[in-house]
Amino acid sequence: MTSAPSSIRELQESAEKVMSPGQSKFVRRGSYEDWTRDRNRAKLDEIALNPRLLRDTTDRDLSTTILGERISFPVMCAPAGGQCASHPDGEPATARAAGAAGTLMALPVGSGYTIEEVAEAATGPIWFQHIHYSDAVSEIFLPKLKPSGYSAVVLTVDALGPFDLGKRLHGRGGSIEGNMFGSLRDYDELLDDHGMARWIPPNITWDRLDWIRSLSDGLPLVIKGIRNVADALLCMEHGVDGIVVSNHGGRQFDGGRSSIEILPEVADAVGDRLEVYFDSGVRSGLDVFRAMALGARAVFVGRPVHWGLAYGGEAGVSLALEILRAEFDRVLAFSGCRSVAEIDRQHVLVG
Numbered sequence: 001m002t003s004a005p006s007s008i009r010e011l012q013e014s015a016e017k018v019m020s021p022g023q024s025k026f027v028r029r030g031s032y033e034d035w036t037r038d039r040n041r042a043k044l045d046e047i048a049l050n051p052r053l054l055r056d057t058t059d060r061d062l063s064t065t066i067l068g069e070r071i072s073f074p075v076m077c078a079p080a081g082g083q084c085a086s087h088p089d090g091e092p093a094t095a096r097a098a099g100a101a102g103t104l105m106a107l108p109v110g111s112g113y114t115i116e117e118v119a120e121a122a123t124g125p126i127w128f129q130h131i132h133y134s135d136a137v138s139e140i141f142l143p144k145l146k147p148s149g150y151s152a153v154v155l156t157v158d159a160l161g162p163f164d165l166g167k168r169l170h171g172r173g174g175s176i177e178g179n180m181f182g183s184l185r186d187y188d189e190l191l192d193d194h195g196m197a198r199w200i201p202p203n204i205t206w207d208r209l210d211w212i213r214s215l216s217d218g219l220p221l222v223i224k225g226i227r228n229v230a231d232a233l234l235c236m237e238h239g240v241d242g243i244v245v246s247n248h249g250g251r252q253f254d255g256g257r258s259s260i261e262i263l264p265e266v267a268d269a270v271g272d273r274l275e276v277y278f279d280s281g282v283r284s285g286l287d288v289f290r291a292m293a294l295g296a297r298a299v300f301v302g303r304p305v306h307w308g309l310a311y312g313g314e315a316g317v318s319l320a321l322e323i324l325r326a327e328f329d330r331v332l333a334f335s336g337c338r339s340v341a342e343i344d345r346q347h348v349l350v351g
């Protein structure tokens with residue numbers, strides 16, 4: 001019998017053996033030439049640890065708070081759509097695994113199960129990731145959130161229309177139907193031929209963030225996809241509660257900088273006036289520590305959730321999270337820190 005994967009890399013290898021070729025590619029690939037996806041990894045790997053020694057790190061506390069909710073360690077499940085194509089238990093399985101790990105899951109709008117079904121399965125904090133396809137779609141989805149138990153809206157701002165790569169849709173099957181089609185079935189005109197919400201211009205702009213907030217009855221608003229200081233500062237001006245420095249794992253526009261290159265300048269610019277989260281390329285506890293040292297409050301992982309699901313459904317997502325937790329705990333101790341609050345920029349060397 002082969003032993004269980006002990007790293008995210010091994011988990012990916014095991015998962016890809018059981019995934020359909022289409023879904024495996026859909027999850028693994030970036031946009032166009034994968035240049036930004038690969039740069040995410042390359043730049044993370046240029047960050048070396050600078051550990052401090054002879055400190056007592058016997059008792060360590062990995063927990064932190066995210067918009068006031070405590071999570072047991074600073075890794076959260078990213079809104080990565082189409083989870084049912086990786087495992088039929090899909091998003092509810094991820095919600096249960098996140099809850100069991102004491103962390104948060106962000107439900108992607110492109111979910112195989114409805115907003116209400118995932119809320120029922122969840123045992124921990126849940127956020128809802130939204131894309132503004134059209135006013136009508138936002139008006140249907142967002143008012144459901146607060147009554148269902150979601151504690152924030154994550155508005156993705158770097159997905160500007162149907163994906164550029166037709167090949168990326170292969171293998172998706174009905175994996176996003178639960179929420180899209182399930183919730184929109186009575187609104188034919190809002191759906192395209194794939195059962196996806198149709199993009200109806202005008203797209204969302206800064207002046208409409210208050211309207212988005214009002215639709216969710218004032219839930220905290222997190223903007224996902226921030227790639228520079230100017231937009232981070234605008235988020236602050238518009239009263240946004242948190243931002244995700246993210247390039248979508250290199251899955252939207254190819255050619256931009258890696259997320260980790262952008263993180264420190266954004267974190268410096270906003271200080272503690274809003275919460276800064278990070279994603280794109282996190283594959284180990286070492287990466288979690290790197291991002292925290294450069295200013296992230298916590299990180300999201302996307303592809304590792306899909307690989308966990310494909311490998312073993314809920315148990316596979318739990319495995320992915322426990323690998324990351326154990327690795328992060330070790331790096332924290334080796335670096336001379338007892339808590340996430342003690343991590344700072346002096347613990348890493350860039351370049």
Ligand SMILES: Cc1cc2nc3c(=O)[nH]c(=O)nc-3n(C[C@H](O)[C@H](O)[C@H](O)COP(=O)(O)O)c2cc1C
Pocket residue numbers: 026027078079080081082108109110129156224246247248249250251279280281282300301302303304306
């Ligand atoms: C299969 C897949 C589907 C995704 N779907 C969405 C989505 O619907 N909305 C969104 O904001 N981000 C989506 N993402 C991006 C993730 O939220 C996250 O930004 C990205 O996966 C982080 O990079 P990583 O996969 O290297 O961890 C998706 C990612 C994957 C892998």
